[in-house]
Amino acid sequence: MQHPRCTSTTHTHPDRVTPAAVRIDTGIFANRFAAQGMSQSQRWAALVEYAVWAAGRSDLLTAIRTELRGRDLVCACPVDDPSCHRNVLADLAHPGREPHSHPAALTVRRPWASMLLIPSSVGGKNVENRTWATDYRGPVLIRGAAGPQTGVDAAGIAMCGRMGFDVPWHSAQKGWLGAAVLTDVHEDAGCCKPWGQTRRHRDQPLYHWVFQSPARLAARTWGAGFEGLHPHPWSVLVNRSALHGQPRAGCVQPPRPLRRLR
Known part of the structure; x- marks a missing residue:
């Protein structure tokens, strides 16, 4: 056709x-x-x-x-x-x-992935921390990691609870969840609190990926996992x-x- x-x-x-x-x-x-x-x-x-x-x-x-x-x-x-x-x-x-x-797509560990799709105006996560940078700016499709153990991050669960979000619900969100706009990537300078982390190792850089305008799917979909930032x-x-x-x-x-x- x-x-x-x-x-x-x-x-x-x-x-x-x-x-x-x-x-x-x-x-x-x-x-x-x-x-x-x-x-x-x-x-x-x-x-x-x-x-x-x-x-x-x-x-x-x-x-x-x-x-x-x-x-x-x-x-x-x-x-x-x-x-x-x-x-x-x-x-x-x-x-x-x-x-x-x-657009680009990114796999994020749970519950971080779901929290990226909460608007920052109500306390949602608007920064993803990565040890590498990208020149890409624009829409990013967000996928929650599916691994029963490797897909969940303990620090994310603790942060989710401290921010008053529903920990069990956000921790269970896997697969394609929605999309957001990547507007900036910069090296950590003690900024972007509370979501921006601080570099722990002097010889390893840490970058803050700043997201805006998240949109969550009414019903998540499923797909194979991947690493890095890739077009989908x-x-x-x-x-x-x-x-x-x-x-x-x-x-x-x-x-x-x-x-x-x-």
Whole structure:
């Protein structure tokens, strides 16, 4: 089957838009969370919110399967705009295809993963501590580690309790949980409290990964584990039966990581 082609009304003459084209900046496919004049971080946040919202909308997923497969996707955004929601729609219309613009994904130990999806305005975790840095900025899909022992962090359980969160619930959240926007990565300087940790070893750097605008899935999905920061399709956020219109339940298996993002 032909994959959809992404085009832009900004760079494409109306006479050159094919009959197979579908406008996705109006109607049911429009990103209701985006608005004119948004900053880049706000556009990333709108994209994350749209992807998580779409994952739980059976009517929208049905429309994507029936109306977008094999069709050209037309939007006012530039074709190479990674914060345009057409990237989400292209992934959901043809899961498993070669990526147009996939977000990054990160596996986080429990209960840290679930706490990353609590808004910082109510005390949620907005900093992930890593011993390595990345130049990547933008949406990050969050996966809770599944290992019964290695997937759980004792320090995270203690911190979860001190912050007044539901320890058993957050500790049980594994699989694909949602997404957030990675806005900054900097070396520890005794900052970002209470979530930013302090370097313990002089010869080992510690970096604070700062996240904003978390969005949690209404129903988590399942997939194979991985290490590092890797690109994954938006379709991992959607249950396989809903994604393919199949009556049986199943897990969404992400593709083999393409590369480690730097």
